[in-house]
Amino acid sequence: MIPFLDLKKLNAPYKEVLTAAFKNTLHKGDYILGDAVTRFENEFADYCGTKYCIGTGNGFDALQLIFKGYKYLGKLKEGDEVLLAANSYIATVLSVMHADLKPVFVEIET
Known part of the structure; x- marks a missing residue:
């Protein structure tokens, strides 16, 4: 197989942050809506310079x-x-x- 993208290498710098976020989500049980989604929507809206952001499932x-x-x-x-x-x-x-x-x-x- 010809390697296309080494996701393990790409994600290595973020492993601790991603693992902590995943564990926190599992612990809270907030998979849809919840504080993390609201925080993401607000931060992404600010990043984009817009008033609103709606997170979607896909x-x-x-x-x-x-x-x-x-x-x-x-x-x-x-x-x-x-x-x-x-x-x-x-x-x-x-x-x-x-x-x-x-x-x-x-x-x-x-």
């Missing part, structure tokens, strides 16, 4: 919220086309379709 949920928000704001309407990389992950495609938008696959040139 990228599919995040994309659904984005598309629904754009439709609500009138930036997208039902049937609008959304360009996606032809080799995109299925969740990307499904989030577009779930918002009643039309996925259009494009090849990426390098």
Whole structure:
């Protein structure tokens, strides 16, 4: 197997912090919502220079919220086309379709 990314080496500097955070989460039992999520949302909003941040469970949920928000704001309407990389992950495609938008696959040139 050809190594692609050495995650062990990449994460080594953060091992103690990640282990402590994981143990704390297990101890508290706060997996969804809770103080850690609220803290993350506030800190990430500050980092991005915006007033709000909503943590989601995965990228599919995040994309659904984005598309629904754009439709609500009138930036997208039902049937609008959304360009996606032809080799995109299925969740990307499904989030577009779930918002009643039309996925259009494009090849990426390098």
